[in-house]
Amino acid sequence: MDRAPQNGVVILGSGLGGYTLARELRKLDAQVSITIVTADGGESYSKPMLSAAFAQGKDALSLMQKSPGQMAEDLKATILARHRVAAIRRDAKTVVIRRPDGDEMELGYGRLVLALGADPRPYVAEGSETAGLRTVNDLDDYAAWRAALSPGARVLLVGAGLIGSEFANDLAGAGFCVAVVDPAPWPLGRLLPQALGEEMAKALGEAGISFHLGRSVTRWSMGRAELDDGSAIAYDQALSAIGLIPRTRLASEAGLVVERGIKVDGSLATSDPAIFAMGDCAETPAGLLPFILPLMAEAKALAATLAGCETPLKLPALPVVVKTPALPMVVCPPAPGAVGDWVMEGAGRDRKALFVSPQGKALGFALSGARVNERQSLAKEMPDLL
Numbered sequence: 391m392d393r394a395p396q397n398g399v400v401i402l403g404s405g406l407g408g409y410t411l412a413r414e415l416r417k418l419d420a421q422v423s424i425t426i427v428t429a430d431g432g433e434s435y436s437k438p439m440l441s442a443a444f445a446q447g448k449d450a451l452s453l454m455q456k457s458p459g460q461m462a463e464d465l466k467a468t469i470l471a472r473h474r475v476a477a478i479r480r481d482a483k484t485v486v487i488r489r490p491d492g493d494e495m496e497l498g499y500g501r502l503v504l505a506l507g508a509d510p511r512p513y514v515a516e517g518s519e520t521a522g523l524r525t526v527n528d529l530d531d532y533a534a535w536r537a538a539l540s541p542g543a544r545v546l547l548v549g550a551g552l553i554g555s556e557f558a559n560d561l562a563g564a565g566f567c568v569a570v571v572d573p574a575p576w577p578l579g580r581l582l583p584q585a586l587g588e589e590m591a592k593a594l595g596e597a598g599i600s601f602h603l604g605r606s607v608t609r610w611s612m613g614r615a616e617l618d619d620g621s622a623i624a625y626d627q628a629l630s631a632i633g634l635i636p637r638t639r640l641a642s643e644a645g646l647v648v649e650r651g652i653k654v655d656g657s658l659a660t661s662d663p664a665i666f667a668m669g670d671c672a673e674t675p676a677g678l679l680p681f682i683l684p685l686m687a688e689a690k691a692l693a694a695t696l697a698g699c700e701t702p703l704k705l706p707a708l709p710v711v712v713k714t715p716a717l718p719m720v721v722c723p724p725a726p727g728a729v730g731d732w733v734m735e736g737a738g739r740d741r742k743a744l745f746v747s748p749q750g751k752a753l754g755f756a757l758s759g760a761r762v763n764e765r766q767s768l769a770k771e772m773p774d775l776l
């Protein structure tokens with residue numbers, strides 16, 4: 391077994407969560423031993439670029455900001471890339487790791503951080519396993535997806551949520567022929583009121599994307615998807631973007647408390663005080679927060695805690711910029727279950743929608759077109775998440 395120093399920090403995952411935490415921790419503590427174990431290649435990259443890179447002509451290599459070797463040097467950390475963690479042994483304070491050659495090793499930890507991310511939700515319908523449906527959730531996926539697409543290909547995109555709409559806009563901008571299917575009546579159905587959703591559908595439609603809203607694929611065969619209204623779409627490649635499921639298996643097998651994600655308290659500790667979780671895999675007291683700004687706040691707070699100064703997570707309202715050049719949009723959704731109504735201002739592309747409680751308090755907003763400039767001032771008026 392490889393023994394990490396007694397107080398050493400082992401981070402599982404080298405996404406924006408794991409690497410931002412390591413960077414913040416190194417700023418506060420020059421001495422602590424940091425080991426990062428990651429199933430992927432360990433490159434540092436910005437995941438949000440995956441749904442905006444095609445139209446800019448960027449391949450996976452040009453999205454890489456730093457190699458794992460450069461990251462190890464910058465962070466003064468050990469990085470075990472292409473090493474998959476198979477189990478956490480809490481009694482021995484070790485993790486069991488499958489090395490690239492298939493052998494297993496054990497690594498000891500003082501404090502363990504789970505920054506394991508989330509898996510794409512699989513689209514399950516007749517024939518879906520054999521229809522070549524792809525997902526793009528990391529650099530390897532992006533490289534494979536780019537390699538699969540020939541110029542002008544017909545792409546069928548399942549899911550018109552935030553990420554699906556971004557992919558649709560990006561692929562249309564890169565010259566592909568894009569069709570989108572979603573059971574919701576308008577794109578970003580869970581984040582936008584009807585008027586803004588319809589404006590988004592119109593803008594993406596003008597960018598050449600054809601929508602099949604209120605529809606689902608009921609049967610897949612290679613190159614053909616049958617919809618629930620009896621129509622069919624022929625495609626060359628299909629991409630599914632119907633949401634993410636936090637990676638919780640390692641945590642639940644280790645006996646940690648797991649609900650929708652790995653449960654953490656206000657200091658990001660799991661039900662084991664030596665194990666923390668953050669990023670897409672964690673369920674905070676404010677719920678799942680699968681976005682960059684909360685992840686940055688988590689990394690700062692957790693780094694301070696790991697450096698010896700317990701620091702609870704504080705989260706202001708955090709608006710998300712939707713990367714759809716056809717219609718710039720910013721969303722700051724109300725907390726799940728919030729009661730209220732959307733109040734609209736403006737017309738056409740340039741709109742402001744405020745989600746207002748029966749007591750007249752603004753709980754969330756969405757902005758489109760020229761009004762996206764109001765995001766910072768409006769965010770200050772929103773209730774804190776934590």
Ligand SMILES: Cc1cc2nc3c(=O)[nH]c(=O)nc-3n(C[C@H](O)[C@H](O)[C@H](O)COP(=O)(O)OP(=O)(O)OC[C@H]3O[C@@H](n4cnc5c(N)ncnc54)[C@H](O)[C@@H]3O)c2cc1C
Pocket residue numbers: 402403404405406407408427428429430437438439440441473474475476505506507508526527553637640668669670671679680681682683685710711712713
């Ligand atoms: C296409 C796309 C566009 C997005 N755009 C935006 C945006 O515009 N704005 C925004 O705020 N958010 C956006 N998001 C969300 C944001 O990118 C994520 O919230 C964030 O990157 C998650 O980081 P993470 O470190 O938690 O997870 P990940 O980046 O998924 O990292 C997880 C890490 O865990 C490793 N891992 C998993 N299992 C194991 C194992 N068993 N052993 C070892 N290692 C393991 C993986 O290899 C990986 O290194 C987007 C997401 C996607 C997919």
